[in-house]
Amino acid sequence: MITEEKKEEKSLNFIEEIIEADLKAGKYTEIVTRFPPEPNGYLHIGHASSICLNFGLTKKFPGYTNLRFDDTNPTTEDTEYVESIKNDIRWMGFEWENELYASDYFDTLYGYAIQLIHKGLAYVDDSTSEEIAVLKGTPTQPGKDSPYRNRSIEENRLLFEQMKNGIFPDGSRTLRAKIDMTHPNMLMRDPILYRIKHAHHHRTGDKWCIYPMYDFAHGQSDAIENVTHSICTLEFVPHRELYDWLIAQLEIYPSHQYEFARRNLNYTVTSKRKLLQLVQEGHVNGWDDPRMPTISGLRRRGYTPFSIRDFCDRIGVAKRENMIDVGLLEFCVREDLNKTSLRRMAVLDPLKVVITNFPEDLSETCLSENNPEDIAAGMREILFTREIFIEREDFMEVPSKKYFRLAPGKMVRLKGAYIIQAESVLKDENGEVTEVHCTYIENSKSGQDTTGINVKGTLHWVSAKHGIPVEVRLYDRLFSVENVSSEEGDFKDYINPESLNIITGYAEPALRDAKPGESFQFLRKGYFAADADGTTEKPVFNRTVTLRDNWAKAAEK
Ligand code: ATP
Numbered sequence: 001m002i003t004e005e006k007k008e009e010k011s012l013n014f015i016e017e018i019i020e021a022d023l024k025a026g027k028y029t030e031i032v033t034r035f036p037p038e039p040n041g042y043l044h045i046g047h048a049s050s051i052c053l054n055f056g057l058t059k060k061f062p063g064y065t066n067l068r069f070d071d072t073n074p075t076t077e078d079t080e081y082v083e084s085i086k087n088d089i090r091w092m093g094f095e096w097e098n099e100l101y102a103s104d105y106f107d108t109l110y111g112y113a114i115q116l117i118h119k120g121l122a123y124v125d126d127s128t129s130e131e132i133a134v135l136k137g138t139p140t141q142p143g144k145d146s147p148y149r150n151r152s153i154e155e156n157r158l159l160f161e162q163m164k165n166g167i168f169p170d171g172s173r174t175l176r177a178k179i180d181m182t183h184p185n186m187l188m189r190d191p192i193l194y195r196i197k198h199a200h201h202h203r204t205g206d207k208w209c210i211y212p213m214y215d216f217a218h219g220q221s222d223a224i225e226n227v228t229h230s231i232c233t234l235e236f237v238p239h240r241e242l243y244d245w246l247i248a249q250l251e252i253y254p255s256h257q258y259e260f261a262r263r264n265l266n267y268t269v270t271s272k273r274k275l276l277q278l279v280q281e282g283h284v285n286g287w288d289d290p291r292m293p294t295i296s297g298l299r300r301r302g303y304t305p306f307s308i309r310d311f312c313d314r315i316g317v318a319k320r321e322n323m324i325d326v327g328l329l330e331f332c333v334r335e336d337l338n339k340t341s342l343r344r345m346a347v348l349d350p351l352k353v354v355i356t357n358f359p360e361d362l363s364e365t366c367l368s369e370n371n372p373e374d375i376a377a378g379m380r381e382i383l384f385t386r387e388i389f390i391e392r393e394d395f396m397e398v399p400s401k402k403y404f405r406l407a408p409g410k411m412v413r414l415k416g417a418y419i420i421q422a423e424s425v426l427k428d429e430n431g432e433v434t435e436v437h438c439t440y441i442e443n444s445k446s447g448q449d450t451t452g453i454n455v456k457g458t459l460h461w462v463s464a465k466h467g468i469p470v471e472v473r474l475y476d477r478l479f480s481v482e483n484v485s486s487e488e489g490d491f492k493d494y495i496n497p498e499s500l501n502i503i504t505g506y507a508e509p510a511l512r513d514a515k516p517g518e519s520f521q522f523l524r525k526g527y528f529a530a531d532a533d534g535t536t537e538k539p540v541f542n543r544t545v546t547l548r549d550n551w552a553k554a555a556e557k
Pocket residue numbers: 035036037038039045046047049050231232233261262263264270271272273
């Protein structure tokens with residue numbers, strides 16, 4: 001979490017400036033914000049930005065944040081999504097003051113609609129959606145009045161009541177605000193307030209067959225909850241005029257809407273609709289597939305709440321849309337895991353090494369630090385044996401000049417254990433090296449080395465006798481193009497066919513007890529999180545992110 005000092009250092013974002021000015025002017029003594037997801041999918045990294053912003057404001061200023069489900073669209077919503085959203089927000093480290101549902105206001109909203117009808121500011125329109133679209137005009141051409149626009153208040157009241165009572169079929173009538181069909185803002189040309197939809201709602205069941213439109217629910221819900229600063233994304237700028245108009249006509253609490261730029265991440269999509277398609281069509285294994293930009297996917301991938309908050313904090317709040325590099329998100333998780341994760345050794349592409357002068361039946365205990373960034377994490381024991389595995393890429397039969405890993409006649413240190421020297425190799429019929437035979441140097445054990453030999457490379461390794469097989473899921477970007485939504489055609493044509501690579505490696509036995517979600521640094525390989533799919537026979541790890549390449553580079557210098 002961003003520390004208080006760090007927050008102090010940072011200059012205020014534009015929304016914080018507005019709030020500070022409002023508080024100074026005495027407009028409010030406390031502020032109320034809300035995070036308003038529609039429960040029609042799982043939260044993604046874009047939502048994380050909005051969560052950090054809304055909850056962050058009331059950590060910084062007096063006041064509180066509500067969680068409000070904007071559940072006015074019965075056909076796409078589900079309680080599964082409600083539960084996942086609550087879980088994700090809590091996991092991110094935030095707690096709402098009240099859990100609210102726009103659907104709880106359906107009666108109140110119906111009453112508001114009646115009020116508008118009584119004021120002569122709303123009417124029932126029998127036009128079809130096509131007819132409404134034609135009469136709406138275009139941004140450069142004024143619209144025309146609907147033939148039903150001048151119905152009497154009494155007729156409107158009766159028809160609206162009949163709409164509510166389920167007399168009419170879907171789409172046959174709407175309730176519209178009576179504003180101005182020539183208004184320069186298209187959204188002010190008699191916007192639809194209610195539509196008929198005979199559909200089951202995840203909370204109100206079959207009570208309603210008319211449902212308010214977003215524009216007639218969102219601002220009204222804000223007002224009912226006395227939200228002071230209603231923050232949404234830029235596409236709602238043109239809606240603000242209607243937001244204010246409805247609040248003024250209904251004479252309800254004057255909430256104010258402020259807009260900030262949607263956050264987009266490259267090499268992925270952040271739209272619930274598109275993410276739902278990926279799930280439904282089986283391109284990924286569910287909403288929490290570690291390749292997904294969902295909060296649940298990132299969690300399963302090994303991202304920490306801190307790393308996501310840190311990312312949102314670093315990208316800040318902007319007034320213009322831009323694309324954020326996923327590299328920044330990866331940087332944030334590396335930074336965090338470097339401080340907190342235990343170090344373990346796992347060989348992902350094993351090559352057998354036989355140490356010919358080491359006794360066959362001996363298992364010698366070596367010590368290695370659990371986390372060099374955290375001395376309190378202590379040391380662990382690992383067993384060294386005659387046969388071990390190293391990474392295939394750590395041996396080269398004919399080494400290049402700057403190759404400081406294992407090669408015939410060359411020495412390397414095995415992490416926490418001895419210095420070894422390669423003597424000879426065994427090969428298969430294709431000429432591929434299958435075994436490297438080495439000798440170890442006595443008295444060279446880490447921490448007790450009296451040989452004075454200086455080696456440049458240190459390799460990770462796993463005892464062939466004690467190591468356990470582990471399934472390792474290596475992830476790459478889900479899409480192979482940077483800006484998916486700017487590409488032509490179907491976005492799914494750009495899915496990276498190599499976004500998942502499953503391999504079996506060998507790991508030190510301590511990893512058998514890894515708990516789902518627990519993160520480790522596999523030395524020289526990256527950060528990996530244990531997955532719930534694993535068993536004690538075969539644990540499963542998701543690669544969160546690779547290490548900065550410094551290690552390999554430094555070793556080769
Ligand atoms: P999607 O297109 O993914 O369905 P949405 O805006 O329809 O997104 P909501 O559930 O309505 O999703 O969003 C809840 C809140 O999160 C809204 O206030 C919305 O503005 C904000 N939000 C959604 N996506 C982003 C994003 N990419 N960046 C910042 N805020 C976002």
